[in-house]
Amino acid sequence: MSKKEKTIQAPKGMQDILPEDQKYWRYVLKKAENLLEFYGFEKIETPVLESTDLFFRAVGESTDIVQKEMYTLRTKGGDSLTLRPEGTAAVMRAYLENGMNVKPHPVKLYYVSPMFRHDQPQKGRYRQFFQLGVETVGDSSEAVDAELIFLAYKFIESLGLKNYNVHINSIGDQSCRPAYLKTLKDYYKNRLKKSCANCKVRFKENILRLLDCKEEACKELSKETPQFVDFLDEECHAHFKHVLEFLDEAKVPYILNPHLVRGLDYYTRTVFEILPEENIGAQSTLVAGGRYDKLIELLGGSKTPSSGWASGIERIILELKEKNISVPEIKAKPKVFLVQLGEAAKRKSILLFESFRKAGVDTKSSLGRDSIKSQLRIANRLEVKFALIFGQKEALDDTIILREMDTGIQETIPLEKIVDEVKKRLKS
Structure with missing residues (x-):
């Protein structure tokens, strides 16, 4: 195994x-x-x-x-x-x-x-x-x-x-700066044994780094160092x-x-x-x-x-x-959810979805799902205003069902008019 x-x-x-x-x-x-x-x-x-x-x-x-x-x-x-x-x-x-x-x-x-x-x-x-x-x-x-x-x-x-x-x-x-560095070295020369191991190395290679060491002992040592502004x-x-x-x-x-x-x-x-x-x-x-x-x-x-x-x-x-700063969400909430049922509807849904994108209408769909109930549950969760139900019959007839999510009222609309109809209703 x-x-x-x-x-x-x-x-x-x-x-x-x-x-x-x-x-x-x-x-x-x-x-x-x-x-x-x-x-x-x-x-x-x-x-x-x-x-x-x-x-x-x-x-x-x-x-x-x-x-x-x-x-x-x-x-x-x-x-x-x-x-x-x-x-x-x-x-x-x-x-x-x-x-x-x-x-x-x-x-x-x-x-x-x-x-x-x-x-x-x-x-x-x-x-x-x-x-x-x-x-x-x-x-x-x-x-x-x-x-x-x-x-x-x-x-x-x-x-x-x-x-x-x-x-x-x-x-x-x-x-x-050279005059300051010389004075700083003189200050640390007899105090170096109290500093951390890293600062002992920094003393030889880059003495300025001793000033911002975060070790407590080194922070205490730096309190009395000469100040740059005086030099x-x-x-x-x-x-x-x-x-x-x-x-x-x-x-x-x-x-x-x-x-x-x-x-x-x-x-x-x-x-x-x-x-x-x-x-x-x-x-x-x-x-x-x-x-x-x-x-x-x-x-x-x-x-x-x-x-x-x-x-x-x-x-x-x-x-x-x-600090719990409120940050705006990246995208506006979708207004429309496209429910599609059957292979013919799914094939046509791709171009229909693109038509809504070009029209600037925020739309969501779930192309992989077949159940109308599961898709409408998603639409409810997203709090969209309209669901568009596109099944096998509608795909053959070039129509689509427009459903108002608040009231449940449904109406069949010609497919070629659906984008304009949704835009009109969203404005009202």
């Missing part, structure tokens, strides 16, 4: 998006599309696979993403390719490769794409996840940073989510000050967070996250981003300042569900 085959399941950390959840996806993506396109952003799509070197150069060899989380493969031709773990590097590569540098600037782009990270799955965090990303390329002004933060805040607000704050910091640039040079300080003034004017609530850094090496100056007031935890960030003025140079382009943000769609949908 052969063993029963093991049931195949989705890979760990990856999920199916079921029909009952589609309304949430449609709701979130429509809100994003309407907002961003009003502000002049254009949609872009990039390949799901990119050269591995792109992420080594852009994201940084010492980051957790590159060291631990990338899905990388080697092709038969010997190329090393990686399922993209984030979207910004890919969009900047596309900007350079497709000659967008000759377009009027700033170039404003957005995308909604799947990303992949071999991370430990937990609530709100998956190994395949969809990211909404927004990029403004070719403008170094404080107004761009402020506009992007404003848009991120308004996006969250438009979904019906309330009581969120922007957490914001400046991490300077190559002119003033900003004149230009970085003025830039940050003006961003905050723009946010004040736009009435965007923000909190100065001196420990906020981003986990990717390409960030400069402004960094921000949007978090709920009541839950400041590892998985509570809904939007994160900042400025990355050197990224395009790292990829071989000329100096091109850029700024942007990204948001995980699954995490937003989780928040909508937890």
Whole structure:
């Protein structure tokens, strides 16, 4: 006796998006599309696979993403390719490769794409996840940073989510950051034994990551660290000050967070996250981003300042569900149910159903069922106004029975007139 085959399941950390959840996806993506396109952003799509070197150069060899989380493969031709773990590097590569540098600037782009990270799955965090990303390329002004933060805040607000704050910091640039990093190393040098194992490694490779470690002991250590804002040079300080003034004017609530850094090496100056007031935890960030003025140079382009943000769609949908935000259904309720009996009626029903679609009348049917009772039960459950009963006799006579579901009154109508008759009655 052969063993029963093991049931195949989705890979760990990856999920199916079921029909009952589609309304949430449609709701979130429509809100994003309407907002961003009003502000002049254009949609872009990039390949799901990119050269591995792109992420080594852009994201940084010492980051957790590159060291631990990338899905990388080697092709038969010997190329090393990686399922993209984030979207910004890919969009900047596309900007350079497709000659967008000759377009009027700033170039404003957005995308909604799947990303992949071999991370430990937990609530709100998956190994395949969809990211909404927004990029403004070719403008170094404080107004761009402020506009992007404003848009991120308004996006969250438009979904019906309330009581969120922007957490914001400046991490300077190559002119003033080295002095801060030296002071930060001095601070941690004699305290490192109290930090977690990961932070001991980060101390050597990417010391900024110590500031946002979520381990309790490390969070306690970071409370007394020197603050970035005290080390900003004149230009970085003025830039940050003006961003905050723009946010004040736009009435965007923000909190100065001196420990906020981003986990990717390409960030400069402004960094921000949007978090709920009541839950400041590892998985509570809904939007994160900042400025990355050197990224395009790292990829071989000329100096091109850029700024942007990204948001995980699954995490937003989780928040909508937890906050019991009402989301509209995807489709309007059907008005008509087509009951068909016998082979001739079923064959003709396919074109009849298409006639109602072209006329814009929401219609349902169940072609595989033969029982009139079971089909009328479905019509009742759907709360349609009319049932159209199409049997063998009606198929031969080119007629159809129109039944009012509320009263049970039935009338035989010529088949060629049924669409117009239904439309007329639905209007009355």
